[in-house]
Amino acid sequence: MKYIGLTFLLFLSSILATAQILKPVSWSFSTEKIDEESYYLVFDADIQEGWAVYSQYLESDDGPIATTISFEEGQHFELVGKAEEDPTNRKEAFDPLFDMNLAKFFKHMQIRQKVKVTDISQTVTGSLTFMTCDDTKCLPPEDVDFSFYFDENKSSLAKSKTGTSGASGGKYSLTMAADEDEIIIPTTSQPESSLWGFAVLAFLAGLAGLLTPCVFPMIPMTVTFFSQGSESKGRAIRNAMVYGLSIIAIYTIAGTIVAKVNGPEFANWLSTHWVPNIFFFVVFVVFAMSFLGMFEIVLPSSWVNKVDQQADKGGLYGAFFMAFTLVLVSFSCTGPIVGSILVESAGGQILKPIVGMFSFSLAFAIPFTLFAIFPDWLNSLPKSGGWLNSVKVVLGFLELALGLKFLSVADQVYHWGILDREVYLALWIVIFALIGFYLLGKIRLPHDSPLEKVGVPRLMLAIASFSFVVYLIPGMFGAPLKSLAGYLPPMSTHDYNLPQLIAQNNTGYTEQASIYDICEEPKFADMLHFPHGIKGYFDLEQALSCAKKQNKPVFIDFTGHGCVNCREMEARVWSDPEVLRRLKNDYVVVALYVDEKTELPESEWYTSTFDNKVKKTIGKQNADFQITAFNNNAQPYYVLMDHNQQPILEPKAYDLSVQNFVDYLDAGKKQFQSQLSLGE
Numbered sequence: 001m002k003y004i005g006l007t008f009l010l011f012l013s014s015i016l017a018t019a020q021i022l023k024p025v026s027w028s029f030s031t032e033k034i035d036e037e038s039y040y041l042v043f044d045a046d047i048q049e050g051w052a053v054y055s056q057y058l059e060s061d062d063g064p065i066a067t068t069i070s071f072e073e074g075q076h077f078e079l080v081g082k083a084e085e086d087p088t089n090r091k092e093a094f095d096p097l098f099d100m101n102l103a104k105f106f107k108h109m110q111i112r113q114k115v116k117v118t119d120i121s122q123t124v125t126g127s128l129t130f131m132t133c134d135d136t137k138c139l140p141p142e143d144v145d146f147s148f149y150f151d152e153n154k155s156s157l158a159k160s161k162t163g164t165s166g167a168s169g170g171k172y173s174l175t176m177a178a179d180e181d182e183i184i185i186p187t188t189s190q191p192e193s194s195l196w197g198f199a200v201l202a203f204l205a206g207l208a209g210l211l212t213p214c215v216f217p218m219i220p221m222t223v224t225f226f227s228q229g230s231e232s233k234g235r236a237i238r239n240a241m242v243y244g245l246s247i248i249a250i251y252t253i254a255g256t257i258v259a260k261v262n263g264p265e266f267a268n269w270l271s272t273h274w275v276p277n278i279f280f281f282v283v284f285v286v287f288a289m290s291f292l293g294m295f296e297i298v299l300p301s302s303w304v305n306k307v308d309q310q311a312d313k314g315g316l317y318g319a320f321f322m323a324f325t326l327v328l329v330s331f332s333c334t335g336p337i338v339g340s341i342l343v344e345s346a347g348g349q350i351l352k353p354i355v356g357m358f359s360f361s362l363a364f365a366i367p368f369t370l371f372a373i374f375p376d377w378l379n380s381l382p383k384s385g386g387w388l389n390s391v392k393v394v395l396g397f398l399e400l401a402l403g404l405k406f407l408s409v410a411d412q413v414y415h416w417g418i419l420d421r422e423v424y425l426a427l428w429i430v431i432f433a434l435i436g437f438y439l440l441g442k443i444r445l446p447h448d449s450p451l452e453k454v455g456v457p458r459l460m461l462a463i464a465s466f467s468f469v470v471y472l473i474p475g476m477f478g479a480p481l482k483s484l485a486g487y488l489p490p491m492s493t494h495d496y497n498l499p500q501l502i503a504q505n506n507t508g509y510t511e512q513a514s515i516y517d518i519c520e521e522p523k524f525a526d527m528l529h530f531p532h533g534i535k536g537y538f539d540l541e542q543a544l545s546c547a548k549k550q551n552k553p554v555f556i557d558f559t560g561h562g563c564v565n566c567r568e569m570e571a572r573v574w575s576d577p578e579v580l581r582r583l584k585n586d587y588v589v590v591a592l593y594v595d596e597k598t599e600l601p602e603s604e605w606y607t608s609t610f611d612n613k614v615k616k617t618i619g620k621q622n623a624d625f626q627i628t629a630f631n632n633n634a635q636p637y638y639v640l641m642d643h644n645q646q647p648i649l650e651p652k653a654y655d656l657s658v659q660n661f662v663d664y665l666d667a668g669k670k671q672f673q674s675q676l677s678l679g680e
Contacts, residue, residue: 023631024048024139025132029146037118038080041148043069043111043128050134055090055103056083056111063100065131065141069113072126076119086110120150142631199359206363208395237373239319244369246323251361252354277410284403291396293389293446326368389447390458394435401431408489412561413595415527420493425475432472436465482571490567491531518588519546524618528593531570532580536589538618540625543590548643553672555587555665558626558637560595560619565654566636576658582665587640594623594635640668648672 025047032040045053058066069083089109095102115124124147131141289295404419404427411419437443439462441451454462475481481488517535524538537543540556547554559566573579583589596619605616608624615621627633630651640648648671652664 024051024134025053025130025142027128027144027146029148031148031150032112034114037116039115039117039148039150041113041115041124043083043113043146045105045109045130047105047107047109047132049107051132052104052106052134053109053130053132055085055105057085058102060100063095063102064133065129067109067111067128067130069111069128070126071124074122074124076122077115077117077124080114080116083111083113086112117150123150124148199355202356202359203363206360209360209364210367240369240373243319243323244365246320247326247365247368248358248361250324250327251364252357274410274414277406281403281406281410284399284406288396288399288403291392291399293393293396293448389449390439393438393445393448394461397431397435397438401428404428405487409561412489412493413597417493419489421489421491422476424489425472429469429472429476432465433469436462436469439465480571480575482568482575487564488567490529490570519549524596524598527598528591528596530589530591532575534574534580534583534589536591538591538593540590540592543588544641544643544645547588550588551676552586552588553648553668554641555583555589555668556639556641557589557591558594558622558635558639559591560593560635563595563635568656569636569654572656573658573661576662578662579658579665582662582669586665586669592622592625593619594626594633595619596622638664640665640672642672642675648675 025045028044028046030042030044032042034040047053054064054066056067056069058064071079085105086109089105089107090103091106092101092103094100095104117124126146128144128146129141130144132139404424408419408424411417434443438445439458440454441458444451472481475484475488478491480491518537520542522537522539523542528538530536536555537546540554543554543556557566574583596617598618599616600618600621602616604621605614606621607614608628610624610628615624623633626637630637630639630647632651634653636654638652640651642648648668649664652661655661
């Protein structure tokens with residue numbers, strides 16, 4: 001029982017992932033002074049491993065797009081000669097993608113253009129177009145806007161003025177020109193994008209799988225097989241290593257197959273459509289019933305027997321099939337855990353499912369390999385018995401609780417209204433209370449042994465379970481429960497929100513509400529809502545129109561009903577009084593749901609320039625806008641936009657730092673006001 005806590009924490013920490021659009025090239029710009037009138041404009045591209053950017057000077061126009069620099073005309077400067085390319089990383093060879101000889105750059109590309117400047121107080125602006133490919137595919141050409149400063153007071157900012165644009169066909173580009181007082185706010189990436197973090201969770205899942213009743217008894221069988229099947233210690237070690245590596249290989253192949261199912265459209269469908277979500281919900285419930293003792297899930301015995309016969313042949317061949325036997329026999333206990341990892345990693349990414357399955361199988365294989373090499377360790381293991389079934393039962397309760405998340409996603413996306421926040425919380429309260437009573441021996445399920453006394457580990461876990469129940473109860477009356485924000489339905493689905501009712505009956509609340517008035521009734525407000533009393537829109541055109549009337553910038557929130565991190569940002573960051581004040585006072589807020597299934601009138605359908613598919617629903621159009629305009633399809637994603645539909649600052653992603661978010665909003669407001677003053 002001492003390991004159940006590890007399993008408990010592991011399953012509570014699982015989240016759904018989202019995919020990130022490929023962006024293998026980043027540009028930066030700087031100036032180098034030659035003399036009083038002459039400068040070099042330096043264009044630097046950092047290129048990810050395996051990708052290449054094509055030279056400015058290609059022999060034919062029939063191939064890829066050459067890197068091209070276009071300057072806006074001005075009387076304060078003139079170009080001197082052609083732009084020169086640093087030959088260090090330049091390679092010229094036959095390119096099988098285009099069936100011709102091409103010059104391209106790997107890892108890093110630098111272009112230097114000499115200019116003569118007559119007025120250093122003015123900037124040199126323009127755009128750079130480039131195309132990047134790897135060995136199998138090319139990305140659409142991209143445009144990058146640049147601004148070069150020559151004033152010594154501004155030279156320190158010149159290197160950080162990096163622009164990025166959307167995919168080919170998008171009508172939005174990002175220009176990062178600013179005055180010397182501009183505050184540069186770095187963005188942070190989503191935590192589920194971190195392969196290291198996901199690998200750690202998968203490794204812990206592998207350790208949890210070792211404690212299940214299907215797997216734990218296999219350890220003595222493994223020791224017996226390897227201790228009797230080898231003539232020498234060296235051969236035993238070799239066979240044991242092959243055995244462990246075979247376990248890893250078998251599990252990792254599953255991750256590789258999942259990785260082949262690629263693309264942001266599939267990721268969005270998998271995470272938000274009712275079919276996969278209901279399917280995963282049913283799978284979790286079925287496995288929960290199995291873990292609780294209602295029935296056993298086993299693979300056909302003929303499969304296992306055939307593989308087991310191969311294992312009896314011994315040697316390296318036998319070691320591999322012994323590993324295969326372990327994977328098949330352990331399926332009834334590890335299947336839900338492995339399935340959870342594959343569900344978490346699904347989303348169009350290549351490495352994540354492979355890394356997840358590798359990490360899981362590594363934790364799974366290490367103990368078996370070590371016991372095969374050192375069979376004497378077997379004597380120190382606790383005996384198999386009732387405690388293993390207790391692990392299985394607790395896993396069953398947790399599977400039941402976590403399966404509700406999939407039903408909740410489908411419920412939110414399709415507005416069924418069957419699993420509102422208070423219903424969800426009531427189910428969790430009951431489930432975790434049952435876990436506590438079970439650990440104390442007050443409930444017995446099939447296959448349980450009589451519990452004569454409660455050990456200290458069981459008591460500690462029971463205390464943890466009941467404490468969690470006590471934490472959940474205030475949520476029934478509208479408490480935000482910030483630490484669980486990503487797992488619970490949004491507050492807007494809560495029928496009885498006591499804090500909101502108190503606020504609405506407060507006279508100060510009604511007086512202050514007039515400050516946050518919007519221009520017109522928002523479209524889709526009957527089914528979409530903002531948290532924390534924020535008033536805003538769910539349609540970009542409406543938001544832009546209101547922003548012009550109120551002379552405010554637009555705050556775009558790319559979000560989703562099934563977005564765990566979006567709910568966490570709203571609960572932990574947006575709820576802060578300083579953030580709320582800025583969102584309500586300084587911006588016109590628009591929430592663009594990328595998974596909203598409501599179909600628009602046929603007159604509003606269009607064909608995307610990104611994938612050439614017709615976009616018919618609110619969600620598909622919002623997702624397509626995010627991809628084509630900002631080269632990103634991860635949520636949450638925040639964009640501060642001016643009235644010309646241009647981003648004011650670099651967009652921001654998931655970041656739980658309240659201060660960072662406040663600084664970001666302040667910097668956007670300051671930059672917007674600066675643009676207004678320049679326009680006047």
